[in-house]
Every structure is written in structure tokens, then in C-alpha cells.
Amino acid sequence: MRYLKALESIGRVTALLLLLSVAVSNSYAEITVQLHANESLPFFSKTMQLNGMAGEIIHAASKAAGITSIIEFRPLKRMIDDDSNNDLGNPAFYMGTQEFSAIIPIAVYHMAVFHYLPNHPRHPEIHAVKDLEGHKIGVLKGTLVDRSQFEKAGIVFEESYSQESLFKKLQKGRIDLVIEINLVGKTMITRLFPSDRESFGSVLIPKSESPIAILLAEKQLNGNALGVRYRQGLQKIRLSGEYETILNKYYGSDGLPEHYIRAMERFTIIYNDGTE
Amino acid sequence: MNQLTSNHTGNSLLVFFIMFFVLPSPAFATGPRVTTALFSADKSEIHAVDFPPFVSSDVVDGGAISELVNTALARGGVDAVISTHPIQRMVRYYLLQEDAMAVIGWHFQLTAEQKKHLILIPITRLPEKYFYYKPRHPNGLMINDVSLKGLRYGAHKGEDTSTFEKAGVEVQYGRSIALLKKLKNNELDFICSPPKTVEWLLDRYMSDEKENFVSTAGDAEKQLFYIVFNRKHADGEMAADKFNKALKDMVNDGTYGKIVEKHLGKGDDGKLYLRRLETFK
Numbered sequence: 001m002r003y004l005k006a007l008e009s010i011g012r013v014t015a016l017l018l019l020l021s022v023a024v025s026n027s028y029a030e031i032t033v034q035l036h037a038n039e040s041l042p043f044f045s046k047t048m049q050l051n052g053m054a055g056e057i058i059h060a061a062s063k064a065a066g067i068t069s070i071i072e073f074r075p076l077k078r079m080i081d082d083d084s085n086n087d088l089g090n091p092a093f094y095m096g097t098q099e100f101s102a103i104i105p106i107a108v109y110h111m112a113v114f115h116y117l118p119n120h121p122r123h124p125e126i127h128a129v130k131d132l133e134g135h136k137i138g139v140l141k142g143t144l145v146d147r148s149q150f151e152k153a154g155i156v157f158e159e160s161y162s163q164e165s166l167f168k169k170l171q172k173g174r175i176d177l178v179i180e181i182n183l184v185g186k187t188m189i190t191r192l193f194p195s196d197r198e199s200f201g202s203v204l205i206p207k208s209e210s211p212i213a214i215l216l217a218e219k220q221l222n223g224n225a226l227g228v229r230y231r232q233g234l235q236k237i238r239l240s241g242e243y244e245t246i247l248n249k250y251y252g253s254d255g256l257p258e259h260y261i262r263a264m265e266r267f268t269i270i271y272n273d274g275t276e
Numbered sequence: 277m278n279q280l281t282s283n284h285t286g287n288s289l290l291v292f293f294i295m296f297f298v299l300p301s302p303a304f305a306t307g308p309r310v311t312t313a314l315f316s317a318d319k320s321e322i323h324a325v326d327f328p329p330f331v332s333s334d335v336v337d338g339g340a341i342s343e344l345v346n347t348a349l350a351r352g353g354v355d356a357v358i359s360t361h362p363i364q365r366m367v368r369y370y371l372l373q374e375d376a377m378a379v380i381g382w383h384f385q386l387t388a389e390q391k392k393h394l395i396l397i398p399i400t401r402l403p404e405k406y407f408y409y410k411p412r413h414p415n416g417l418m419i420n421d422v423s424l425k426g427l428r429y430g431a432h433k434g435e436d437t438s439t440f441e442k443a444g445v446e447v448q449y450g451r452s453i454a455l456l457k458k459l460k461n462n463e464l465d466f467i468c469s470p471p472k473t474v475e476w477l478l479d480r481y482m483s484d485e486k487e488n489f490v491s492t493a494g495d496a497e498k499q500l501f502y503i504v505f506n507r508k509h510a511d512g513e514m515a516a517d518k519f520n521k522a523l524k525d526m527v528n529d530g531t532y533g534k535i536v537e538k539h540l541g542k543g544d545d546g547k548l549y550l551r552r553l554e555t556f557k
Contacts, residue, residue: 083457092309095362096326097481099454111308129315145311146333153312181308206317210309270369 032068033226035214037088038076042187042250043109043212044088046073053183053250054088054212057106057234060242065233067226087215091271099218102227105267106234107247110257111208112182114189117199119173124203126177129153138166138175163188171196179205182257183250204257211267231272316357320511322349322503323370324380326360327452329476329539330402330501331380333360340539341399345380345503345519347535348526352518354511363451364433375508377515382501383434395505395516397523400536402499405491407474408466409459417466419492430455430467453477460485468496472540 035058037044037051045052050059051071062069071088079087080094087094091103113124125131132155141159144150150157158175160166167188169175178185182204189200214230216223237243247256311333313321322345324331330341337343342358349356356377361367364383370376372390382402386394408417417423425444431437432455437447448464452473458464460482471491478486505516526532 090309092362095451097453099450111314126315127318129312132315139310140308143308143310145309146338148336149312149338152337157310179308179310205314208314269373270366 030066030068031226032070033062033086033216033220034070034072035086035088036074036079036082037071038079039073040089040184042183043107044071044073053246054107056246056249057237057243058088058214060237060246061106061230061233063233064236064240065229067229067233084217084219086217086220089212089215090210091213091215092210094215098215100215101218101220101223102214102216102230103271104214104216104227104230104234105211105264105271106214107212108209108257108260108263108267109184109212110182110210110260111179111205112185112202113205114167114170114178114180114185114200114202115176116170116173117201120176120201123201124177126203126205129155132177135176136174138169138178140166140180143179164192167192167200170200186254209257209259209263211264211271213267213271231268311359313357313359320354320356320377320509320515321370322356322358322378322380323367323376324358324360325364325367326362327381327473328480329472330470331358331360335539340536341380341501343535343539344399344523344526344532347531348519348522351525352515352522354515354518356515371504371506375506377509377512378503378505380501380503382499383432384502384504385434386504393507395507395513396502397505397516397520398500398502399523400501402470402501403495404468404497404499405471405474405494406466406468406496407456407459407489407491409462410488410490412459412462413465417492419466419496427465428463430458430464432469435468453481456482456489459489466492 037055039045040052042048042052043054045055048055050056055071058069058071076089076093079085079089080097083098087098091100094100113126115124124135129150130153132150133153136158137155138158138160140163141161144157144159158169160169163180163184166175166178166180167185170178171193180188182202185202189197193200216227216230220226234243247260251257324342326332326334327341328339329335330339332339332342335342338346338358338360345358358380364381367379367381368384371379371394380399406417406419424440426446428446428448429437429440431440431447431449432452433449435449437445440447448458450458452467452469455464455467455469456474456477459467474489474491475486478489482489503519505519506512509515523532526535
């Protein structure tokens, strides 16, 4: 009788352990997550291998975390208007109107002032708003934030609807400077002027770093837990060197901008404990 | 019960804000944000949470509070620039982790130990009201201790919600626009916010729904909006002295009133903010 009772107890414990193991294995099971991105070379692109630099980082971190991330491309306005989707990009563009369960910074981008050497051989010295005075400056439509402050300082911008148009105007001397994301500008120049790309100069704008992040919607199933897994995956590829290999592929001989890693650490701390 | 659209100064303010709003629509999710702060690397930064229409790069001259702060900084000879951020924790991070010179905001929930290193200077007192979504509560909503049990309250991060929690209210946190959307989606029953913020956000994001967001009678809360200088920053204490003196001078010579009037109009709204300031001069 005692033997039977002991067997019964063992059976119960075994069943409990089995249930627990199923629960644990489910929590680490392969999961598919749909993320929305906006075409923005070279960070996110439908046509580039593994969806561009940030796309490559996401796929590598996902693989390391046992997640399948599917990146779908949408116009930015649709992404901003949609309050229920998972977004990719600079959190500042989305956080005004949407709440998120997790935000995982995956990369950092910097801004630069571009010039065309045959027209402006010297690197522009831009340390203050007043240094922009007297220059015709091109920016992408929709990127000028505090317009009234610039106007007060007498700075007038020429806004273009496309990056192609901006850099063509720069080469033709119709504008003196272009303010654009460092890597975006360089990619655009290489595409538009492959034989003349050495004629373009650029200066990084200090303290201009912004994060590129995975933003998991507030209503994403198990969003917090998923965020932890993405962070773990990212950490794995940073430790293995895969992350650095991806960055080097895109930054090439210019190397990573100064303080890239420090900026990445800062954004990770800021967004690590949730969205508020 | 006050409908937003029945606000006596609402129409004139709406026209004013529409005239001056700059509504940038970014083209790329990793696009640049061209701000004056970007070209001020040598200046000290004052970090603020985006809080339209008082502090926001989407409003002319950054909104009423930004212009008050910028004017006082310029008068006091403090070389600093305001950077706005989407979330409160970023502002706290820069203040407490990176020892930024100053931050602007409210609901900071600073500990006594943290306050030892900080100098809090009130800039204005923001009147607040309780708002609810009328289609969900067609008979109105009473906000008192008896009626609160079982309701869901949307709070801003850092808000003191202990009274509501004791009264059996479920509290959820979020930013203003998200809270308004949750009211509409029946995920919340009421929120507390400055009426000007609600009006601005509804105009921009849910203008066709404006009639449905109504406030309860009377003011709900009055929150002080501060600039907080950091003693741990090399220039923090000196900048606080200069700023404080300049702000007082602005009140006395009428500059403060003119800036408030420019942003909030000559009507009762503008006067309200001026009147509040007198209480902590």
C-alpha cells in the first residue's frame, strides 16, 4: 500500500514537472513577430539584402533570441497613424501618439552637414545657429522641427521632397549645404554620383545621435517578455562580434562615428525599463 | 459639465493656434530632426518633456513656457538651449544620471535626497480639469469619493494617484494623447489634464471627436510647472540665481504677461495663468 502511495506521489510530481517543462519550453519557443518599417536607405530597405543595416541587426538578434522577425514596409504616415502595430525607427516619431510595451534600441544614427568641394572647398564650421547664416541650406521636407526659432535667427531653409533632389541641387550649386543623416547622405551620393563621390565632403554634427529601435505595441502579445528576448538576442550578437561586423559593413573605411557605443549604451538605459 | 467647444476663449485660441502651428510630417522613420538644439553643442542643455501647447517644438517659439524660459535665460545671460523629449524618464535620466544643468516639467516625484542637489523654481501653475468621453458616460460623470469605485483613471507618469487608489479606482499610466484615445476606446473612464493640452491634442489628432470629450465642473488640480536646476552641474547654482532674478523682473515689467497673452490670448485663460503666478511670486 505504501509502495502504491509512493508511486502515486512520484506520478504527481512527474506530471507537475512535465507541465512545467512544457510551460518553460513554450516561453522560449520560436515566435514570429511582424514589424513595420519605412523605406530609408541604408537602414531599412525592401530591396537590400536582409533589409539594410538595421534590418540585418534585427534578423541577427532575432535569430539569436529564437524569434522570427518579419519586416513589412509601409509609408511612414500609415505607421504613425496606426496605434496597434510594432514600429521600427526613431522612437521620437511614434511616441507622441502611441504607447509601447517595450522599446529596444538596436542602432544609432548621426546627422551631418554635407557640402560639394568644387563649390565649397572648406569644411563648414557649424557650431551655433548663427553659423548657418548666409548659407543656402537644404533639408528634406518634414524634417524641420522648430521652424519659427530658425526664422527668428534669420535662417531660411530650402526644403525638398526627396534626398535625390537635395544632393543634385548641392552638386549644381543651387544650395550650399545639406543637413542629412550621415549614412543616408553618403549612400545617396554614392548612388547618384558614383564617379564624383569624392567631391562631396561632410562634417558630423556633434551630439546629433538618435536611436533606431524596435518598438513593440502596447497590445503586442507578451510584449514585455518579447522585449526581454530581443534585448538578450542583441546582447548575444554584440558579444559575438556579429553586431560590429554588420556596422563595419555599412560604415566602411570611415569607421564608426565617435561615441557610437556610448550613445548606444545611453539609449539602452533610457528605454530599458519600459516606455515611461 | 463643460464641453471643450463651448469654452469662451476656445474659438479665438483655436484660430490662433492653427495660424501658428507647425505640423511637420516626417518623411522617414530614421529621418533627421532639424532643431536649433542641434547646432548648440557648446551650450548647456535644458531638457523638457514635450507638453503641448506649453512646451513643444510643434508650437511657435516652443510654446508659452518655452518662451518664458528662453526669455529669462537670455535676460539672465545663461547660455543654454531647450531640448524636448517624448517621455518623462528621458528628462529624469538627463537630470539625475548625466547631471544636466536643468530640466523643465512637472510630476517629477523627486526624493528628499535628490532634492538636496536640486533647485526648484516654479514657472507657472497649470489649472487642470477632469475629462471623460461623453458617449461612454452620457449622463455625466461625478468625480467624488463615493462615485469612484470601479472606475478607471488615466494618469501621467509621476502623478500622485494615492487618493484614487484608496477609493478603489484602477489607475493606468500614459501620455496625454494615449490617455485621450483610451477614453474614447472605453479603456479608461476619466483623466486629469490642463484643458489647453486636451484642446490642442484633440485639434491635432481627433478634431472630429472634440465635442465628445467633456470636462467636469470646476478645476480639478493645480500643478506647479517647474524649472529644476542641478547643483551637480558646474553652472547650475549660478544659472538658477540668474534665471530666478530674470523671471521676477519679467513678472514685474510685464514681459511675463505679454508672453502668456501671446500664447493664451487676452481672455480669461491668459489671466488665469498670470493670477496663479502671483501666488508663488
